[in-house]
Amino acid sequence: MSARQLCVAAIGSWLTLWLWPVRIALESDMAVHMTIQLPLLIGTGLVLASGARPHEPHWLADADWLGIPGIVMVVLGTSFWMLPRALDGAIADPWMDAAKFLSLPLLVGLPLGLCWRRMPTLGRAFIWANFIPKLGAIGGLYLAAPTRLCAYYRLDQQAVAGWTLIVLAVVLCTLSFVVAFVGWRQLSPAAPSWAAHGTPPWP
């Protein structure tokens, strides 16, 4: 897809998520809100980033040294929307809802898409290795909390959200384990990349 098509796709999917019935459907359940709507909003920003990358101003690419400012922005932005108060606010207050719909694509997804390629491999691994236990820990907190953390969600929804986060953490952990130890290319049995060089990647 061309850069323009990617941008159009990002804005189109963002508008779809913004549509009233879609919004109601994705916000009526805590687990769906946290693990589907929020990541989809970040996803529209990622698509926007792949469309905007060729047009990224040079000063920004320079200033985002090793992707550090970008990833700091992503970590702070995602932390904000993990607060139960922020999740409640997005339902109760139209301004907070608007802030969510603008900040997740533009202040989390877009910088993530732009900074990721500038980050050193070890830096990316560091971010993954921090993010996955964070998901699991928040899931555990939701399960352990005897009271409702969000006024707009039931306790059983909170438990489902907790379990969803834990399952997600386990799945991501397993996937990243395989990728870290075996690598993406080696996962494809048809054409292992080391075959072209004649030496397998293991000793």
Place this chain on the structure above:
Amino acid sequence: MSRGFLPLLTIVAATGIMALAWETEGFRVVTGAGARQLSIERAPPLLPDVRLMDQDGHAFSLTSYKGRPVLVDFIYTRCPTLCGELGDDFHGVLQLMGGTATGVPLDLLSISFDPQNDDRQALQLYGDRYGAKAPRWRIAAPADDRGLAALKQSFGVVIIPDGIGGFIHNNAVYLVDAQGRLARILDPDSPPQLFADALRVPAP
């Protein structure tokens, strides 16, 4: 490292940390309920004058309690779970006060947020279940929808459907001080604690 790096990093980090500090009231709360508690302690909001009808069919207004502190909870009489616990809590407080006819300067008020279903008879049945007698412990419903909306708004009560025909609502007891202000949101853990907290209302 380019010249723009440190300024960009500083702006990003400062803005992000400020946003987090703002949303957590200076890293003190993570939930909406916690934030509300803090804001009430800082400046107890004056409650609106809402017309209510009690279990005996008497009309009264929320401001008529001025001069005496009152413990308020929100219920609906069909409630199978939480409202029963709240009823037990208030019953316990009533016993600690020594019944309905003592001179302890404290009143109890249970407000139904389901006036469609909670007519006078329903309120009376709920009251009888826990030994509530007006005016010491009124079981009341707002006279109209506007009153209900004003109550929900000013007390900060959030009510959501429980998926099986009932409601889920904040598990809290509200302490209104003698000036008619919402002074504290209390955890309804034990009647003695509630009673002690109620008698320790902040002076005007």
